[in-house]
Every structure is written in structure tokens, then in C-alpha cells.
Amino acid sequence: MKVAMATYEADHNRERVNDRMMSRLNNGYWTFHLPPGYVYQKDKGGGKIAILDETNAPYIKEALEGFASGRFTTQKEVANFLSQKGMYQGRTHPSTAKRILENIFYTGNLVWPKWGVPLTPGKHPALISMATYEKNIKRLNKTGIVHSNKNIDEDFPLRGFALCQSCGGKLTASWSKGRMSLHPYYRCHAKGCEMSGKSLKRDDLHLNFQKLLSNVSPNANTINLMKVIMEETHREKLKEFRSMLSLTKKQLRTQLDRKQRLIDNIVQTTDTMLREVYEEELRKLLPEISNTELKISQMSDTDSSLLDAVGTAIEFISNPLKIWDEGGLEHKKLVLTLVFAKPIKYDKNSGFGTASMTLPFKVLTDIGNQKSKVVEEAGFEPT
Numbered sequence: 382m383k384v385a386m387a388t389y390e391a392d393h394n395r396e397r398v399n400d401r402m403m404s405r406l407n408n409g410y411w412t413f414h415l416p417p418g419y420v421y422q423k424d425k426g427g428g429k430i431a432i433l434d435e436t437n438a439p440y441i442k443e444a445l446e447g448f449a450s451g452r453f454t455t456q457k458e459v460a461n462f463l464s465q466k467g468m469y470q471g472r473t474h475p476s477t478a479k480r481i482l483e484n485i486f487y488t489g490n491l492v493w494p495k496w497g498v499p500l501t502p503g504k505h506p507a508l509i510s511m512a513t514y515e516k517n518i519k520r521l522n523k524t525g526i527v528h529s530n531k532n533i534d535e536d537f538p539l540r541g542f543a544l545c546q547s548c549g550g551k552l553t554a555s556w557s558k559g560r561m562s563l564h565p566y567y568r569c570h571a572k573g574c575e576m577s578g579k580s581l582k583r584d585d586l587h588l589n590f591q592k593l594l595s596n597v598s599p600n601a602n603t604i605n606l607m608k609v610i611m612e613e614t615h616r617e618k619l620k621e622f623r624s625m626l627s628l629t630k631k632q633l634r635t636q637l638d639r640k641q642r643l644i645d646n647i648v649q650t651t652d653t654m655l656r657e658v659y660e661e662e663l664r665k666l667l668p669e670i671s672n673t674e675l676k677i678s679q680m681s682d683t684d685s686s687l688l689d690a691v692g693t694a695i696e697f698i699s700n701p702l703k704i705w706d707e708g709g710l711e712h713k714k715l716v717l718t719l720v721f722a723k724p725i726k727y728d729k730n731s732g733f734g735t736a737s738m739t740l741p742f743k744v745l746t747d748i749g750n751q752k753s754k755v756v757e758e759a760g761f762e763p764t
Contacts, residue, residue: 403496409504411491416484417441417468418508431505440466441481442508448482449509449516454714456482456521462711482517489671502668507675536565537583538713539590542721545569546728547576554583567727581729589732594702597720597742604699611695626680633673640666698741 402412411431415421418441424430444462447453453462459482460473469477485492485500489507492500534540537554545552550571556563557580565583569576599607643663650656697704697719705716722737 403493403498406491406493406496406498407501409491409502411486411503411505416486417463417481418487419505431503433506433508437466437468438508440468441487444478445482445487445509445517446513448520449513451718452711452715454718458711458714479521482521485514488514489675490668502671507671510675511672535710537567538710538717539586540567542717542724543567543586543590543733544724544726545571545574545576546726546734548574549726550574551724552581552727576729579729581727586727589727591702591705593725593733593736594705594716594720597736597738598700598702599698599742604695607698608695622680626677629673629676629680633670633677636666636670636673640670 405412405428410424410428415431418434418438419431420434421429422432440463444453444459447462448459453459456475456478459478460475463469463478463481464473481487486503486505487508488511489503489505490500490511491503491505492498536556539552540554541551543552544550548569548571550569552567553570554565554567557566558564566580567583567586568578568580571577640663643659643666647656647659647663650659701716701720704712708715719739720742722739725736726734728734
């Protein structure tokens, strides 16, 4: 009987704890172990509430937004970034990065399907928007997102980008052991290819790629024209953002007024059915308010962020070779992604073939190569 009573009490206590936890989840309070970037602090109303970890939250935000924008192309690159920032001891496994990228908690919402808790606006602050989260999920589900080998990628940044001239397959890379030391080579391993197993010196291939990048940069006149256009575009965009910010703030005031009216109606009404209708409307309104507040916080630094973006874009487009030479693996991957529309074939004798560039570089290069016909030569009209 004592054992039976003890078992009953334990089960009963567990049910009561679970009920309280589920109630807090439904009210937007997380009750489990927090994901990286958050810590618990005591709530004024009792219990604990999740707040941002001032040390690690900026790194998590940078990683999440970096993966969405394409700055980080693989889960492994996200994991390496977090390790470099000191968030984990030693190397971070890509599965850790995947769990972070998949976690909807970072949008300011929570969900717990095991207990039937649907997507609910949380009481914790958001790190990213729902749009950023959806981009990350889409990229994770895309084919081609694979784990990368950090050491190999750092030693051979063109692995997977440079193609075999004979078969068009992607060149692999490795270190080969010589008599006295190791030697770096790119190779084609495609079956039946005449270049299969033949070695291409890494330094030769990298030197040819640097020559290719040096020819990609637009000339000084084109850069100056681009600065004028981008600064004008920045001014126009700034006007649009300020107008949008004003409208969004107005939208938030309307939502907050509606929220207060619903709360007043809930308190004042004695009709149970009517109260349930008001409560359901309030429940639907809360996530809308959270999303609007998040939009306002993201738009608050529009002026400086747009200006910084213009400067960064000009610096990158002006000299991608400098970014390649001085940057680390992350910057090299960025150059490959933003400058070239697709991989390029490499021939041992003639070097890289014709490069297919992305639209900005293609347009700027075409502009720089054209002779201006706007101003006629002297003699057509008085100079």
C-alpha cells in the first residue's frame, strides 16, 4: 500500500507539474532548457522568463541572418563561425548549427507539438524575423547543402568551383606526400575522363584565378558613376523607409488601441460566450502586434544600415581581388558566390575559360568597355 501510494503521489505530482508547464507554454512562457543566445531571469510575476544573453545573442543573430543571406553556405560554416566566436569548446558539429537554424524560438514564438501547444507568441524577445527563419528552413531543405571539410576548404577554396576542362566535372583537391614534404594539388576523379587522376598544381591554379579576378574589377570612371547612382538610390530608399516606418508605427498604435478595447470588453462583460469571442480575438491579435513591433525595431536603424550597405557594396565591387587576397575562407566563398554566376572550367595550359559573371559585374564591365557617345567631339558645336 505504501509503494502504491508513493507511486500515485509521484504520478499525481508529475501531472500537476506538466499541467502548470503546459499552461505557461500556452501563455507564451518557455519552460524548458533554453537554446543558445538566451538565459533565464526571475519574472516579476513569479517564475522565470527568457531574456537575451548579451554575450552570445549577437553571434547567434549573425549566424542566422548570415545563413539566410548566403554569407554562410553550409551548416558547417555556421558551426565554424560559432566556434570561432568562443561559444563552444573545440569544433562544433554541423548538427548543432542545424538545430539552431531550425529553431523557431528565435523568431519570438514557441511551439510544443508533444503537448499539443500550437505556434504561440512568446514572452521572450525575437532575434530574427519569421521571413529570415523561413529562408533558413528553405535553404536547409534544398539539395546541395552539405557539410564541408574545414581544413580542405581553407587550403583549397576553389574546390567544387573550378571545373575540369575535359569532362566539366568539379575538381577535387588534396595534399600529396612527397619525399620531403606534402604538396597541394587539384584533381579530376571522373571515371573515363582523360584528366582523371592527373594533378594540377594548386599554386598555379590560384595564380590564374587571381589574374581572372584582377580583370573583373570595373574601371575608376565606372566606379564613380556607380557611387553617384547608389547614393541617389540610397536617398530614395531612405524616403521610402521613413514613410514605411511612419505607417508601421501608426499600424502599431491602432493594434494597441484595439488590444486595450478587447481587454476592457473582457473585464466588463458578464456574458461567457461573448467573453470567449473577445479572448479569441485578443489571442489572434497578439502575434500581429509582436510582428509589427519587430518590424519597427528592424527599421529603426535604416539610415545607418543603408549607408553602410552602400559603402560595403562599393568596396566589394571596386576590388574583389583585394577581398579574396586579404579575407579568410568566408570572404573567399562570398567572392565566388557574388562575382561568378556559375563555376568555370580550368585548363592546365591555358588557365581559366570564359567567366560567366553575376549581373552587377556583367553590367559594370560592359559599361566600362563602352565608349561614351553622349558628348560629341569638338567642332560639332562650340566647345
